[in-house]
Amino acid sequence: MKSGPLGLDPELLNACVSCGLCLPHCPTFRVTGLEIASPRGRIAAMNAVETGMAPLKRPFIDAMAECVQCLGCETACPSGVRFGRLMEDSRATIAHRSGLRALLSRAFGAIAYRRLLPNQHVLHLLSWVLLVAQRMRVMPKRFRSSVPRLTRHRLRRTLNVTVGGNPDVWLFTGCVMDAWLQKTHVATAAALRSTGVRIARPDSRAGCCGALAAHAGRRDIARSLAKSVVAAMPGAAPIIVNSAGCGAALKDYGHLLGDADAERFAARVFDISEWLVAQTASPLATEARTSIVIQDPCHLRNVQRTHDSVRLLLGGAFALLETNDDGMCCGAGGGYAANQPDLSTKITKRKAKALRDAGASTDVAVCSSNPGCTFALEAAGFKVVHPAELYADCIAPDRGEPRNG
Ligand code: SF4
Ligand code: SF4
Numbered sequence: 001m002k003s004g005p006l007g008l009d010p011e012l013l014n015a016c017v018s019c020g021l022c023l024p025h026c027p028t029f030r031v032t033g034l035e036i037a038s039p040r041g042r043i044a045a046m047n048a049v050e051t052g053m054a055p056l057k058r059p060f061i062d063a064m065a066e067c068v069q070c071l072g073c074e075t076a077c078p079s080g081v082r083f084g085r086l087m088e089d090s091r092a093t094i095a096h097r098s099g100l101r102a103l104l105s106r107a108f109g110a111i112a113y114r115r116l117l118p119n120q121h122v123l124h125l126l127s128w129v130l131l132v133a134q135r136m137r138v139m140p141k142r143f144r145s146s147v148p149r150l151t152r153h154r155l156r157r158t159l160n161v162t163v164g165g166n167p168d169v170w171l172f173t174g175c176v177m178d179a180w181l182q183k184t185h186v187a188t189a190a191a192l193r194s195t196g197v198r199i200a201r202p203d204s205r206a207g208c209c210g211a212l213a214a215h216a217g218r219r220d221i222a223r224s225l226a227k228s229v230v231a232a233m234p235g236a237a238p239i240i241v242n243s244a245g246c247g248a249a250l251k252d253y254g255h256l257l258g259d260a261d262a263e264r265f266a267a268r269v270f271d272i273s274e275w276l277v278a279q280t281a282s283p284l285a286t287e288a289r290t291s292i293v294i295q296d297p298c299h300l301r302n303v304q305r306t307h308d309s310v311r312l313l314l315g316g317a318f319a320l321l322e323t324n325d326d327g328m329c330c331g332a333g334g335g336y337a338a339n340q341p342d343l344s345t346k347i348t349k350r351k352a353k354a355l356r357d358a359g360a361s362t363d364v365a366v367c368s369s370n371p372g373c374t375f376a377l378e379a380a381g382f383k384v385v386h387p388a389e390l391y392a393d394c395i396a397p398d399r400g401e402p403r404n405g
Helices: 027-032 039-050 060-065 072-076 083-095 100-116 120-135 176-180 182-193 211-215 219-232 244-251 253-257 260-267 272-279 298-304 308-314 341-358 371-379 387-395
Strands: 169-172 239-241 269-271 290-294 318-321 365-367
Touching: 027 341, 039 060, 039 083, 060 083, 072 083, 072 298, 083 100, 083 211, 100 120, 100 211, 100 219, 120 176, 169 182, 176 182, 176 371, 182 272, 182 387, 211 219, 211 244, 219 244, 219 253, 219 260, 239 244, 239 272, 244 253, 244 260, 244 269, 244 298, 244 371, 253 260, 260 269, 269 272, 272 308, 272 387, 290 308, 308 318, 308 387, 341 371
Parallel strands: 169 239, 239 269, 290 318, 290 365
Antiparallel strands: none
């Protein structure tokens, strides 16, 4: 049953007992010290709006927008509060309110999420425009940590994988990963092929998973993108994803689309490390083990909860160094770095210190499996590599050449 202006499920809302155990795990609380910037404060604010004690206006809207949606609070909560569902529902209501500002925001969302991100040709063209803007130093400051340093090499199309067909496994390629991290796709393809499977990538219908639209409260667009992604990868073959955010989104299609087909689709989705660990043993070090600092993307740790697969996959070949911050968010959060640049920068600085304390340096790289985290940490001066790249370097030095699929 749903009630009140936000349409939240009262059972979910009332599950919070205000114990505050989630507060130390919330990055926005840690950098502001403000109750309204904590999970408990945000839930209290939702409650106030739902019961008519506060209007659905600013500062409530700002408090919701300042949440990174990292879900560190969900992992920490002993009462099982589904904070992510509450935040998604609140944002969906906020996104569809009346007024000029909301109208403009919806128009921007329709262009960005429906027309730009899912269209590889448009995204590729825009990437060249951004490259020129970076060279001319006219890139808006707020995009500096969410758009990586673009080069001709970075924008080269190097992935050689069959499109469509009837593969043993699908490699989901997505939008930003495909535009700016093709080297990770090439490594992922090599890692998959090393297990003897035939792989294929979906056609252009699977251009974007819809995660950014869903996080912005645009579930209408997210649903339309999700239906298209489902249609592009028919059959029963596993779907392998190398972006933690996209993997979390695809695994949530059952909830987003609310039907049995979507549930079956979601059950076929695996993070690349999760899938490789189930298929094969960790490669063994042949010489002195290289040190690597592990960074857990929130969508791998708090949503998919498969972050230990990275350690199992790489632990035999690398000396894994851990941060002492309980996997705290890096502040990238999809579009968060662009929408909340000040808060995002403060959170990233905390993460950078934790990574340096763990041993990250110009010689010791950080291992991350999410594009947003990768770009934010690169902007903070770190060398960032994906687990699939480390794995592929161990087992397939001639990677890039398709053996099958
Ligand atoms: S969300 Fe969970 S941990 Fe946080 S205050 Fe509420 S009950 Fe406590
Ligand atoms: S999702 Fe993350 S930023 Fe938002 S309230 Fe929870 S811990 Fe804080």
